[in-house]
Structure formats: structure tokens, C-alpha cells
Amino acid sequence: xxxxxxxxxxxxxxxxxxxxxxxxxxxxxxxxxxxxxxxxxxxxxxxxxxxxxxxxxxxxxxxxxxxxxxxxxxxxxxxxxxxxxxxxxxxxxxxxxxxxxxxxxxxxxxxxxxxxxxxxxxxxxxxxxxxxxxxxxxxxxxxxxxxxxxxxxxx
Amino acid sequence: xxxxxxxxxxxxxxxxxxxxxxxxxxxxxxxxxxxxxxxxxxxxxxxxxxxxxxxxxxxxxxxxxxxxxxxxxxxxxxxxxxxxxxxxxxxxxxxxxxxxxxxxxxxxxxxxxxxxxxxxxxxxxxxxxxxxxxxxxxxxxxxxxxxxxxxxxxx
DNA sequence: GGCTTACTACTCGGATACTGCTTGTCCGAGTTCAGGGGG
DNA sequence: CCCCCTGAACTCGGACAAGCAGTATCCGAGTAGTAAGCC
Numbered sequence: 236x237x238x239x240x241x242x243x244x245x246x247x248x249x250x251x252x253x254x255x256x257x258x259x260x261x262x263x264x265x266x267x268x269x270x271x272x273x274x275x276x277x278x279x280x281x282x283x284x285x286x287x288x289x290x291x292x293x294x295x296x297x298x299x300x301x302x303x304x305x306x307x308x309x310x311x312x313x314x315x316x317x318x319x320x321x322x323x324x325x326x327x328x329x330x331x332x333x334x335x336x337x338x339x340x341x342x343x344x345x346x347x348x349x350x351x352x353x354x355x356x357x358x359x360x361x362x363x364x365x366x367x368x369x370x371x372x373x374x375x376x377x378x379x380x381x382x383x384x385x386x387x388x389x390x
Numbered sequence: 391x392x393x394x395x396x397x398x399x400x401x402x403x404x405x406x407x408x409x410x411x412x413x414x415x416x417x418x419x420x421x422x423x424x425x426x427x428x429x430x431x432x433x434x435x436x437x438x439x440x441x442x443x444x445x446x447x448x449x450x451x452x453x454x455x456x457x458x459x460x461x462x463x464x465x466x467x468x469x470x471x472x473x474x475x476x477x478x479x480x481x482x483x484x485x486x487x488x489x490x491x492x493x494x495x496x497x498x499x500x501x502x503x504x505x506x507x508x509x510x511x512x513x514x515x516x517x518x519x520x521x522x523x524x525x526x527x528x529x530x531x532x533x534x535x536x537x538x539x540x541x542x543x544x545x
Numbered sequence: 546g547g548c549t550t551a552c553t554a555c556t557c558g559g560a561t562a563c564t565g566c567t568t569g570t571c572c573g574a575g576t577t578c579a580g581g582g583g584g
Numbered sequence: 585c586c587c588c589c590t591g592a593a594c595t596c597g598g599a600c601a602a603g604c605a606g607t608a609t610c611c612g613a614g615t616a617g618t619a620a621g622c623c
Binding site for chain 2: 236237238239240242243244246247250266267268269270271310314318321323324325326327329330332333334335336338339342343344347348350351352354355356357358359361362363366370371374375377378380381383384385387388
Binding site: 392416417418435436447448449450452453 | 554556557558559566
């Protein structure tokens, strides 16, 4: 039950793109800003592009730019873009296997264990969807020096 | 971001132990009930024992029994026992690495990205802690045939 | 007949292989920009 | 002097290895029950 590093990388990179603004920025440049392995970060950014969070422009002077303002990007959008839409708890329906499955017909309703876990998982998704990247950036901007350093790193 | 199968196995096994009641039940018997690989299920049950949810008794006629009533076992207890207490989102503090880290001193406060993710994760933990195994069992017992089949499988 | 004792069978417990996913890297297709040549 | 064309360099995109955690399995340590032997 561990989240991929790509989520952290994507979040910071999206925030950097908003802080710097302007035209597209190359994947290598974005990676150097945080000391990340360039090609692998690009792999994650491609998933963000497929999810519609980023737009990629090829060729020289190309790179990635935000597809929409960060106030319209939630944490859930980023997590789902990187991690996929696979659920946290996958029910294997083991209640229908083994001796219990042989002795009783498959129950009609959904698995109560699955339902209970699904409720908890829904709480996570709601909490992720309730926060946008703009909220996070407002927290970062309490210290103006940080935004200044980020802009300087991309010159 | 996928939960271990062991969580599902542990939840069903704990519920079975409560349904059957009585003395300890061997790991192999518990595994056959759901058609699970026996030795591996025992490995998970050992973690539940270490967490204080189960009590193990060695020797013939031994096995595992509940260490406390399921009304005092939450979903969070089970998840933490199996998955460990590692957080879902691990912050690598990449904001302090690369060019940004070279240009600016390490920020004082906690990473806002980490804080935002931590809030969402806390919502998950609260939702897991709010549900006990007794709640799940009450849902299962709506169909009396299921409990009957479970008890029959352990005869 | 009752008690002690040794044995056996069954249990948990940890140490040991195997598989799939995360992580990391590389090379190729496509596009823009720049420079040179022609009109 | 302006326009067109060709070349090159830089970008993204997907295909290709390495490391690690989850998955599955096995064998050893320990204990209770049992049966035999002795008093």
C-alpha cells in the first residue's frame, strides 16, 4: 500500500510549471530542477498528458505546459493519472472459493467486506478531490522566497 | 497503490473465527475454507498475532483464536497489522534537491505537498477506524445461510 | 488399577525461492528553427 | 532584397533492462496428547 514516487514528482512539476508560467518547458529541464532522472520523469509526464492535465509540444523549444489552470486540477486527478484507476482494495471474491463456496451457493448481494473497504476508499478519493493544486500553491506562496528560487532555477 | 491480498484474507478469516467460535482453529483449516495457499495465509495470521488481534496456541488441537471480540477490531487495525504502518504517500523532499535546492536554503515549514496528501490519507485512516468487524459481520448476517455455510465448512 | 514417562503427531514460526511491478535507461519518429541558395 | 528549400538539432514517444517488494513454499522448534511400561 505505497504510492508511486511519480505522484510526488508530478505534483511538484505541475506546481513548478504554474509558478514559472510562459511557454512549454522541456522534460530534462523540469527534471534538473529537482534532481530527478530525466527520462523517467518524462514517462510520468506523458501519463499526465494522456490524462489531459498537460499538453506536450514537440520539436525545438518544445516541452510540456499546463493544459488547464491548476485551480481546476485536483489531487485526485494527478493520483489517478499516475497510478491508474485501479482500486486500493481489490476483492478477489474468496468468499465464493474453497469449502465455503462448495457448501453454499454464491451469495446474492455484494461482498460486505468489499463494501466496507470501498466506503473507506471513497473517503480517500473525496479528500483528494476536495483539494486543488491551487490550494497547495497558496500554501507554498506563504514564503515568497520559494517561488523566487523556482523561477530562478528555470532561467 | 494496491493493497496486499493479505488484507482481504485476514478480514475474511477473522470474521470466520468469530462465526465459528469455540476453540482455536488451525491455519490449514482456515485456508481450505476459502481455497487459499495455507502456509502463506499462516504468514499473514502471524502478523495479526504480533499485532495482538489473534492469539496462537501451539501443539495438537492448536491454531489461532481471536484475541478480543470483533466489536473491538477496526478495519484500520487489520490493515495496519498486514500492511505495516508505512504511509501511503512518502515524501522524498525532492523540493530540497536539484537546482532549486542549490539556489534556495531548505524551507522551514513542512512540505505543503506532503501536508495536503497527509490530510487525504488521514481521511482514509479515519474511515477505516470508524468501521469495526462487528459492523461488517452484521451486514453479512442479513443472510443467515452464509453463517450456516461457514459453520458447516469448519466441521 | 493408577501413575509416570517416553514417544508421536500436529501445531506455529522463521528462513528460503519465485513472480510481477516499480524504477531506471535507451533509441527512434516527428517537428521546428536556422542557414543557404535561388529568384 | 525576399522567398523557398534543405539540413540539423532538439523534442516527445514508446520499447527495453535492473532492483525490489509481494507471493508462495518449505523445513525446523516446540507442545499436547497418547500409549506403553512400571509400581
